[in-house]
Amino acid sequence: MEMKQKAISVKSLQKQIEQLNNRLVQSERINVSGIMLSAIVHDINRALTNILGTAGIRLLEETIDDSVREDFERIKLSAQTCREIINNLISFVKTEFRLTKTDIHKLIDLCVDLCQYQLVSSKIEVVRNYDKNIPLVNISMSDMQHAIINLILNSVDAVSENGKVMISTDYLKKSKKITITVSDNGGGIPRKNIPNIFIQFFTTKSQRMGLGLTIADRIIKKHNGFIDVKSEINKGSSFKITLPI
Numbered sequence: 001m002e003m004k005q006k007a008i009s010v011k012s013l014q015k016q017i018e019q020l021n022n023r024l025v026q027s028e029r030i031n032v033s034g035i036m037l038s039a040i041v042h043d044i045n046r047a048l049t050n051i052l053g054t055a056g057i058r059l060l061e062e063t064i065d066d067s068v069r070e071d072f073e074r075i076k077l078s079a080q081t082c083r084e085i086i087n088n089l090i091s092f093v094k095t096e097f098r099l100t101k102t103d104i105h106k107l108i109d110l111c112v113d114l115c116q117y118q119l120v121s122s123k124i125e126v127v128r129n130y131d132k133n134i135p136l137v138n139i140s141m142s143d144m145q146h147a148i149i150n151l152i153l154n155s156v157d158a159v160s161e162n163g164k165v166m167i168s169t170d171y172l173k174k175s176k177k178i179t180i181t182v183s184d185n186g187g188g189i190p191r192k193n194i195p196n197i198f199i200q201f202f203t204t205k206s207q208r209m210g211l212g213l214t215i216a217d218r219i220i221k222k223h224n225g226f227i228d229v230k231s232e233i234n235k236g237s238s239f240k241i242t243l244p245i
């Protein structure tokens with residue numbers, strides 16, 4: 001090899017090493033901030049549990065004034081919103097992903113229970129329509145729970161009082177798939193927004209972060225599945241998760 005060519009290849013190797021080094025420093029930085037974020041999240045969650053617990057206990061008192069009750073309800077709802085945001089942040093840094101054979105209907109019931117406060121306070125009816133033939137599904141339970149809750153909470157945000165959220169499942173035996181559909185009779189999604197709703201930080205709400213669908217989509221893709229959306233203005237929206245089994 002000629003001297004000039006050798007010099008060029010050494011230079012390009014040096015450049016590659018430099019780039020690799022930079023990437024390593026970057027990933028260590030991400031790792032450290034991930035650990036820090038977990039610690040912060042843990043402490044914030046503990047504080048939120050205190051706020052939610054205290055507000056919850058005061059709300060059980062029958063003798064408190066209506067205006068005080070309203071204040072505590074607002075405190076409770078805001079603390080729950082903070083928890084939702086925090087949980088979304090956790091899933092950005094979390095790397096653990098363990099699959100377990102799961103009864104999907106039990107998991108959906110748990111998701112509905114965890115959204116009970118939001119559902120009850122907005123007087124939303126939940127209609128479940130389960131396909132009893134669904135076999136156990138291999139999923140990461142905490143992640144799938146997170147994805148389904150994000151869809152339910154979006155429906156809660158979309159429907160007005162006395163709205164309806166429908167959750168149904170289907171077993172597609174031939175294609176070895178299952179589907180979980182969360183639909184609502186809310187305001188629907190304008191057609192021009194549909195391409196954006198899965199993009200991180202896209203939101204049309206003043207007090208939300210726009211991470212819910214990004215995370216749900218990521219979780220479902222990690223399970224080798226996908227999400228379909230159908231929506232009609234003033235009629236409602238429907239999010240269908242398809243998972244292989």
Ligand SMILES: Nc1ncnc2c1ncn2[C@@H]1O[C@H](COP(=O)(O)OP(=O)(O)O)[C@@H](O)[C@H]1O
Nearest residue numbers: 154155158197203204208209210211212213237
């Ligand atoms: N069920 C739904 N009905 C109407 N709009 C929805 C629904 N689900 C999602 N969207 C729209 O998609 C956007 C992004 O949703 P998401 O990623 O969960 O973020 P966020 O709920 O924080 O706004 C929402 O702001 C809303 O405009």
Ligand SMILES: [Mg+2]
Nearest residue numbers: 150154212213
């Ligand atoms: Mg959301």
